[in-house]
Amino acid sequence: MPLILFPVFAQNYNQVLSSDKGTLDVGITTIPEKPVAGGITKFQINFINPKTEKIQEHIDYKFTLQRDGENVFGPTDLIHTSEGSVTIPVEIIESGTYFGLIEIEGILFQPMPVEVVSFSIPIADAQPSGNGSKVDGGGCLIATATFGSELSPQVQQLRELRDNVVLNTESGKSFMTSFNEFYYSFSPAIADYERENSFFRDAVKIALTPLLTSLLVLSYADIDSEEEMLGYGISLILLNVGMYFAIPAVAITKWYKLRRN
Incomplete structure (x- = not known):
């Protein structure tokens, strides 16, 4: 083998x-x-x-x-x-x-x-x-609440990408520092509400699926430099902005025009 x-x-x-x-x-x-x-x-x-x-x-x-x-x-x-x-x-x-x-x-x-x-x-x-x-935390709170366990494949995917890809570069470490400050300002409340409301949890699961799919790119990328990390990072950000904002905005605009006609 x-x-x-x-x-x-x-x-x-x-x-x-x-x-x-x-x-x-x-x-x-x-x-x-x-x-x-x-x-x-x-x-x-x-x-x-x-x-x-x-x-x-x-x-x-x-x-x-x-x-x-x-x-x-x-x-x-x-x-x-x-x-x-x-x-x-x-x-x-x-x-x-x-x-x-x-x-x-x-x-x-x-x-x-x-x-x-x-x-x-x-x-x-x-x-x-x-x-x-100081005991280091840093769990994926929303993903854990969404998929039910810190050892679910989806949470493991996020953790592996963070620990084995993103944190291997200085730009990745800087990004994670800023991201964590923002993420942990709201994620505990969302995770708690997911545990209380199964409909909300299912909605979050649907919303996370495109993001998780796009992040698979990093699993197969051979990132050996800061420039490559920045390139992949910016590309993924633009891709997700397109999926979550641009495409829905275009769809809503077309739907609105059709209704007016």
Whole structure:
């Protein structure tokens, strides 16, 4: 079976472990590096070909987090990552030693006998206010409320594009900083209303579909420079302005003219 490979984006892992049958290595990083109870811990997982030490794309897997033999997160449904690199946010309430379980079930859309990677991660007690580490949030609130889970394929697509494409350039980082200030000013209210009103949630889902489809372009783009990132970014902005504003405006204008005639 041919393997399609991408360069490893993050070279420094907390742990690099082999699957029990040796087909893949898995690099695991936590954000923050030293997680504490009472906040969100992000598990950044890279699936790596051990022969080339490159990221392997198109992996099907499940993820579970346990404490004292009890599942505190997952097992998830079977998830597909096209990039071979994922970030899974988990809210961890209590301190202690947690055990993660990654079950790999497919490569390049081909099913395979399940291979398992297990790891442990210590979670410290939350430090007193003013001395603790800042826990990085940054969830896709509206998409999560729309599609029902942070691990839905649509939310994973957005997270992978952000972490593996946009944030790899300085212009992308600057854009995300400005975007987050704007986005988080209104997204919590919209996400809350989606959970309360299924009709509104369905409307948001329909509205998001063209945007998600257009962003697929970045999944296949080979972006190696700031100029390319800016070019793709501006093109996608113009495309979405056309889809969400220009086309409806033209349609409304024509409808209005037809009514007058």
